[in-house]
Amino acid sequence: xxxxxxxHLTRIFDVSKPWLNRVLERLPKALLTAxxxxxxxxxxxxxxxxxxxxxxxxxxxxxxAVGLLSPSEGSVTINGIDLTRETxxxxxxxxxxxxxxxxxxxxxxxxxxxxxxxxxxxxxTARGGSGVGLAEKLLEQVGLSALDADKFPHEFSGGxxxxxxxxxxxxSEPKLIVCDEPTxxxxxxxxxxxxxLMTNLQEDLGxxxxxxxxxxxxxxxxxxxxxxxxxxxxxxxxxxxxxxxDPKHPYTQMLLAAAPKMDGFGREIDPPQGEIPDPINxxxxxxxxxxxxxxxxxxxxxxxxxxxxxxxxxxxxxxx
Amino acid sequence: MTDLPQIPPQVRAKAPxxxxxAWDSDFAYQFRRSPVAIISFTVVLVLVLAAIFAPLIAPYxxxxxxxxxxxxxxxxxxxxxxxxxxxxxxxxxxQGRDVFSTILYGLRISLFVGAAAVAFAxxxxxxxxxxxxxxxxxxxxxxxxxxxxxxxxxxxLVAMLIFGIAKGITPVEYRDQMAIWVLIVAIGLSDxxxxxxxxxxATLVEKNKEYVQAAxxxxxxxxxIMLRHILPNVLSPVLVIxxxxxxxxxxxxxxxxxxxxxxxxxxxxxxTLIRIGQGFLFSGEWWILLFPAATLLALAxxxxxxxxxxxxxxxxxxx
Numbered sequence: 001x002x003x004x005x006x007x008h009l010t011r012i013f014d015v016s017k018p019w020l021n022r023v024l025e026r027l028p029k030a031l032l033t034a035x036x037x038x039x040x041x042x043x044x045x046x047x048x049x050x051x052x053x054x055x056x057x058x059x060x061x062x063x064x065a066v067g068l069l070s071p072s073e074g075s076v077t078i079n080g081i082d083l084t085r086e087t088x089x090x091x092x093x094x095x096x097x098x099x100x101x102x103x104x105x106x107x108x109x110x111x112x113x114x115x116x117x118x119x120x121x122x123x124x125t126a127r128g129g130s131g132v133g134l135a136e137k138l139l140e141q142v143g144l145s146a147l148d149a150d151k152f153p154h155e156f157s158g159g160x161x162x163x164x165x166x167x168x169x170x171x172s173e174p175k176l177i178v179c180d181e182p183t184x185x186x187x188x189x190x191x192x193x194x195x196x197l198m199t200n201l202q203e204d205l206g207x208x209x210x211x212x213x214x215x216x217x218x219x220x221x222x223x224x225x226x227x228x229x230x231x232x233x234x235x236x237x238x239x240x241x242x243x244x245x246d247p248k249h250p251y252t253q254m255l256l257a258a259a260p261k262m263d264g265f266g267r268e269i270d271p272p273q274g275e276i277p278d279p280i281n282x283x284x285x286x287x288x289x290x291x292x293x294x295x296x297x298x299x300x301x302x303x304x305x306x307x308x309x310x311x312x313x314x315x316x317x318x319x320x
Numbered sequence: 321m322t323d324l325p326q327i328p329p330q331v332r333a334k335a336p337x338x339x340x341x342a343w344d345s346d347f348a349y350q351f352r353r354s355p356v357a358i359i360s361f362t363v364v365l366v367l368v369l370a371a372i373f374a375p376l377i378a379p380y381x382x383x384x385x386x387x388x389x390x391x392x393x394x395x396x397x398x399x400x401x402x403x404x405x406x407x408x409x410x411x412x413x414x415q416g417r418d419v420f421s422t423i424l425y426g427l428r429i430s431l432f433v434g435a436a437a438v439a440f441a442x443x444x445x446x447x448x449x450x451x452x453x454x455x456x457x458x459x460x461x462x463x464x465x466x467x468x469x470x471x472x473x474x475x476x477l478v479a480m481l482i483f484g485i486a487k488g489i490t491p492v493e494y495r496d497q498m499a500i501w502v503l504i505v506a507i508g509l510s511d512x513x514x515x516x517x518x519x520x521x522a523t524l525v526e527k528n529k530e531y532v533q534a535a536x537x538x539x540x541x542x543x544x545i546m547l548r549h550i551l552p553n554v555l556s557p558v559l560v561i562x563x564x565x566x567x568x569x570x571x572x573x574x575x576x577x578x579x580x581x582x583x584x585x586x587x588x589x590x591x592t593l594i595r596i597g598q599g600f601l602f603s604g605e606w607w608i609l610l611f612p613a614a615t616l617l618a619l620a621x622x623x624x625x626x627x628x629x630x631x632x633x634x635x636x637x638x639x
Contacts, residue, residue: 066537096539109530113552123538168534 001080002041003176003208004048004065008074011035011060011232015280032280034060036232037074039306042225044175047202047209049219051255052229053276058212059104060232062180065210066101078176097127100169104181106161110153116164117149123172131171138167142197159190166197170205178210183218195222216259220244228252231279231287238312248314250292286317294318350633357629363622367615371427378421379409383586392416397607411607413596419607422593423615429589430616433503434570438562440508441569445515446558450546452516453523464520467513475568476575478510483581496584503582507572511565518561522554556634563627567620574616590616 013032016022022029035057042048050058063069065076067083075082081095100123103109110119120138121131136146142163153161162182169177179198183191199222202209213219219226220240228236228249236249247253258272274291277283283290289299296318304315342348351357370377381387395401397411397419410419448467452460470478486502487495526532527550535545570590576582577591578598585592590612597609 063533068533068536093539096537099537101534101537103530103534105530109534111531111535111549111553122535122540126535126538126540126544165534172538 003044003079004042004210005077006041006061006065006074007039007077009035009038009061009064009071009076010073011057011064011069012072030280033282034232034279035064035071036282038229038232038234039074040227040234040237042208042210044208045202045206046224047211047222049211049213049223049226050229051213051216051219051226053214055231055276055279056229057232057279058214058229059180061229062101062178062210062212066099066178067096068101093127097123097172098175099178100172100174100176101178101180102162102165102169102182105185106158106165107185109165110161112153114153115149116151116153116156119153119164120149120168120171123168127172134171135167138170139164141170141201142167143193157190158186159194162186162190162194163197166194166201170201174207176208176210178212180212181214182211184213184215191218198222216244216255228255231276231282233287234306234315235288236312236314236316237306242310242312246310246312248309248312248319249288249316250294250319251288254291286315292318347633354629354633356625357633360622360625360629363618364626367427367619367622368431370424371431374421374424374428378418378424380418380421382417382422382425388416390416394605397611410611411605413605413608414600419611422588423590423612426588426590426593426612427615427619429500429583429587430570430573430591430619433500433507433573433583433589434566436504437507437511437569437573438565440504441511441565442515442558442562444508445512446519446551446554448512449516449519450523450550450554453520454527454542454546454550460520463516467516470510470513475507475510476572479506479572479576480579480581482506482509483576487581496586499582499584500587503573503576506576507569510572511569514561514565515558518557519554522557523550526550526553560627560631560634563630564624567623567627570616570623571620590619 011034013034014029015032016030017025017027021027038057038061040048050061052058060069064071064084065078070084075085078095078099081091083092083095083099086092086095110116114122116139117131117135118125120135124131124134135149139146139148144160144163144167148156148160148164153164156164162185165182182198183194186194195218198209201207209222211219211223223240225237225239226243227234228243228251230251236243236247236252238248243252244256247256254272272291277287277290283300285298285300285302286292286295286304289295292299294316298317302317304317306313306315309319351361375381389404389406391403392401392406392408392412393414393416395406395408395412395416398407398409400407401412408418408420410423412418413422448463452463483502483506486498486506490498490502523546532545532549535549540549573582573589574591574594577589578595580595583589583592585596588596593612594609594616597605597612600606600608
């Protein structure tokens with residue numbers, strides 16, 4: 001059985017103006033569909049990457065996976081437990097300690113008034129456990145010094161803070177870590193160090209990552225499987241090789257064509273056409289059809305379902 | 321091969337002591353560089369110490385009828401009394417009470433009422449502000465609408481209203497004993513709104529930060545998140561408001577006492593002393609009014625300046 005099973009996951013946000021304004025201005029309710037009917041599975045001890053532009057719903061999926069947000073429809077189960085519907089407190093607690101998250105902004109994800117030791121130990125002490133010596137051990141494991149435990153977060157650089165976040169995520173000995181763009185706020189040189197650390201930890205500790213990123217080059221190297229999101233819909237899924245050597249969805253092809261390349265001097269490519277559409281008012285049929293070079297009448301009328309194609313999965317009527 | 325010099329074992333710098341760290345902190349540095357802060361802090365400190373040690377400092381106990389001599393009434397400052405020859409630094413009032421001593425005891429009441437009222441307003445405001453900001457929804461709507469409505473009334477009016485109601489429901493024989501506590505509640509209730517507003521605003525910012533999400537993810541309850549994570553991060557603006565509120569609360573207490581609805585004559589605050597003194601102003605006994613008024617002015621001004629300085633010192637954008 002897969003570790004994470006995401007089935008028909010949908011999340012709708014109510015972004016309407018306050019009730020009184022709506023009545024006075026005669027506006028309809030504005031509903032933003034951040035995630036729409038997304039299904040995928042993540043096997044244990046693998047890295048599954050979700051990529052997409054900003055606004056594609058990748059962070060929303062991450063938050064639903066860890067239980068910070070509840071799905072509007074569909075479900076996320078982790079080892080068979082649905083965090084937003086489980087009623088058994090003991091199972092819930094066990095599931096919570098199996099799941100951790102690393103956030104995007106290392107400057108906001110550590111409480112500035114807490115010592116590093118307390119921050120790292122919190123996942124354990126919050127459950128009544130003893131954190132003696134734990135923070136020191138974890139700090140060394142992530143490449144910092146045990147002496148750093150008595151410092152405050154402002155004494156560290158961005159990369160060091162992200163290491164502290166990783167140490168905190170490891171404290172409860174989780175099985176799954178959801179990484180929400182863990183490197184996008186870091187310098188390129190530091191990005192590589194943090195990524196290497198995360199990869200090593202994944203192999204050493206047998207972790208499962210749900211890795212959220214907008215950076216294709218980052219996910220190419222660390223992930224076992226990649227899911228490409230467009231406007232809250234999963235459009236293509238495959239291994240890095242399948243995706244990079246043989247992109248099937250026209251959106252994936254467009255992304256790869258736009259990515260910078262080392263040998264790309266003097267190359268002439270068309271920049272991506274159009275913008276990501278308004279998720280409050282999404283296009284009919286396939287969400288990508290207004291920007292798609294292959295679009296037909298069927299694309300604007302009928303939403304494509306995920307289908308198998310040469311080992312990968314793609315949601316496109318025209319892809320061959 | 322040349323011998324490489326031995327690398328000495330890494331010498332770890334001794335951790336600076338708590339005092340050195342405090343002295344070297346940014347905050348202490350700002351303080352040392354600001355004459356206004358130093359002077360106003362000194363004034364506040366002297367007044368607070370004078371109030372605390374009033375029984376030791378005051379040459380007379382103005383509330384012990386046995387020690388009063390009516391013949392000493394209306395003594396001028398620094399001049400021997402015409403009948404008894406006693407010298408009073410700041411003169412005496414109509415009953416022969418030493419003005420200096422009454423000021424020390426009045427300062428006690430004023431400072432106590434002010435500080436207790438601010439503490440009460442702070443606890444109430446922080447609690448409601450945290451709840452409004454963190455819980456949101458109808459809890460927030462109710463709390464903040466009540467705050468908005470209260471803001472449309474002048475604070476003194478609210479305090480007088482509460483004072484009046486409390487006086488109406490307390491039995492006559494307890495009124496004098498209760499007056500101080502009623503005063504504290506009245507001023508505190510008229511002052512919680514700004515704490516609640518500031519804390520709510522800061523909470524709205526903090527609750528969306530990722531460290532709060534990390535705590536929720538671990539399974540921390542709302543109470544623990546509010547108290548242990550958010551509260552320490554919203555306290556610095558609260559500290560500034562508390563200081564400025566202290567000056568306002570002292571003035572509010574003096575105003576209420578001056579209007580005759582505050583501290584009773586048996587427990588006179590600075591405001592009560594000013595009310596007593598203003599009756600003698602036009603008959604030439606200026607010292608009975610002037611000295612308590614000057615003390616109140618010095619206290620309120622110093623606390624206010626300290627609050628202003630604190631606001632600037634804690635605001636990194638103004639440096």
